[in-house]
Amino acid sequence: MPVRGARTRTILLVVLASLLGAELVAAPSAAAAPSGWRRVTAGVEYRVVDVRSDRGTARAHLLSADLSDSRVSAGLLYPGVVAARSALSTLADSAGATGGVNGDFFNITETQHPGVEATGAPVGPAVADGRPLKAAVPNGQRFGPALPPGTNTRQVLGVGDDGRARIGELALAGTVSTPGGQLPLGGLNQYALPVDSVGLFTQDWGAASRVRATCGTDTQRGAPCSAETYEVTVREGKVVAVSEDPGRGAIEAGTEVLVGREAGARELGKLVVGDQVSVEHRLVPAGDDAGVAYRFAVGGYPVLRGGAPLAGMDGTTAAVRTAAGVGSDGARLLLLALDGGADFRSGLTVVELATLMRDLGASDAVNLDGGGSSTLVARAEGAAKVSVLNHPSGGAQRAVPNGIGVFVGPDAVP
Numbered sequence: 001m002p003v004r005g006a007r008t009r010t011i012l013l014v015v016l017a018s019l020l021g022a023e024l025v026a027a028p029s030a031a032a033a034p035s036g037w038r039r040v041t042a043g044v045e046y047r048v049v050d051v052r053s054d055r056g057t058a059r060a061h062l063l064s065a066d067l068s069d070s071r072v073s074a075g076l077l078y079p080g081v082v083a084a085r086s087a088l089s090t091l092a093d094s095a096g097a098t099g100g101v102n103g104d105f106f107n108i109t110e111t112q113h114p115g116v117e118a119t120g121a122p123v124g125p126a127v128a129d130g131r132p133l134k135a136a137v138p139n140g141q142r143f144g145p146a147l148p149p150g151t152n153t154r155q156v157l158g159v160g161d162d163g164r165a166r167i168g169e170l171a172l173a174g175t176v177s178t179p180g181g182q183l184p185l186g187g188l189n190q191y192a193l194p195v196d197s198v199g200l201f202t203q204d205w206g207a208a209s210r211v212r213a214t215c216g217t218d219t220q221r222g223a224p225c226s227a228e229t230y231e232v233t234v235r236e237g238k239v240v241a242v243s244e245d246p247g248r249g250a251i252e253a254g255t256e257v258l259v260g261r262e263a264g265a266r267e268l269g270k271l272v273v274g275d276q277v278s279v280e281h282r283l284v285p286a287g288d289d290a291g292v293a294y295r296f297a298v299g300g301y302p303v304l305r306g307g308a309p310l311a312g313m314d315g316t317t318a319a320v321r322t323a324a325g326v327g328s329d330g331a332r333l334l335l336l337a338l339d340g341g342a343d344f345r346s347g348l349t350v351v352e353l354a355t356l357m358r359d360l361g362a363s364d365a366v367n368l369d370g371g372g373s374s375t376l377v378a379r380a381e382g383a384a385k386v387s388v389l390n391h392p393s394g395g396a397q398r399a400v401p402n403g404i405g406v407f408v409g410p411d412a413v414p
Contacts, residue, residue: 053346061337065099080206101324140219141192228266238277258279315352377389
């Protein structure tokens with residue numbers, strides 16, 4: 001076995017090395033010649049593009065997935081719960097993905113709330129295998145660059161039940177039915193709840209503390225934690241425990257935890273052990289996607305719509321970035337991660353990123369978590385594991401909460 005494993009790794013390195021041919025193009029227009037793409041496996045191609053500016057050269061690593069091929073699909077990569085992180089390569093290998101990039105911005109630090117645990121949970125909605133995992137935090141609670149005008153934390157990149165990739169918006173709709181009446185549900189497995197709301201935490205949340213959900217406000221992430229909180233544990237439709245403080249620890253199947261802050265806490269405080277409580281929730285697509293069921297979705301804010309970069313975006317701050325785009329009327333998924341190596345760390349502005357995605361064939365695109373998170377992986381045919389194809393700017397992969405995975409069915413042929 002050791003000999004065979006070594007031989008497999010050698011073959012993989014040779015194959016991946018053959019894919020790494022950089023093409024120099026001038027920013028902001030980067031011509032995407034079809035000849036620049038190299039096959040990874042059936043329906044998946046890889047390319048490297050160098051983008052020059054007066055700051056230096058930024059290197060982009062790209063995967064293109066043909067979703068019109070019945071063997072090719074896309075899905076959410078995540079460590080099994082919302083509030084946890086892992087290296088992208090681990091997430092991809094665990095899921096059997098052919099390749100992918102890191103995903104959403106996330107609750108990476110809590111320097112503004114001493115003593116409060118950073119949950120590692122992502123900002124926006126997440127859907128895996130058609131099942132809603134979480135909803136979006138308030139706009140003012142997000143981590144990452146400032147949102148462009150007209151965008152919000154509810155926006156996602158995903159694939160619908162029609163098999164087409166798209167950029168849309170998923171809003172939480174839900175109610176908490178109690179003996180005293182119905183309460184609106186303000187959150188689902190998210191690290192920040194709206195002021196005065198009640199949020200739901202399920203086994204999908206994980207074991208992280210739920211205190212962070214009551215910190216900050218809808219407009220100020222660093223505002224103090226609420227002094228008025230309440231938590232109610234519901235099992236099989238009945239209240240089994242109450243507390244004035246949010247707790248932590250894994251939530252068992254069949255158990256739901258409701259956390260309230262301010263007015264929401266006062267409403268939950270009316271409940272006692274033994275009360276009947278039921279919770280209903282769903283993520284509702286908005287706009288043109290109304291009625292579409294998402295097979296998978298990951299949070300990200302749009303930078304390109306209908307082939308045009310959004311107005312009002314930052315055109316001066318350059319950084320190592322990650323993006324995902326949609327082309328060919330949703331039949332093509334384009335994943336990009338910039339290289340964080342010393343020779344390419346000049347990066348791109350958000351405007352340059354949107355322009356590059358457009359020139360590479362995307363009609364719509366979102367900006368994903370960048371900096372030390374930017375990672376792109378792929379697995380050559382016959383290889384047991386993926387390899388990291390860019391150089392993470394921190395020198396090693398940063399643990400991330402989720403990513404976009406590309407999958408190729410077992411009937412794929414060489």
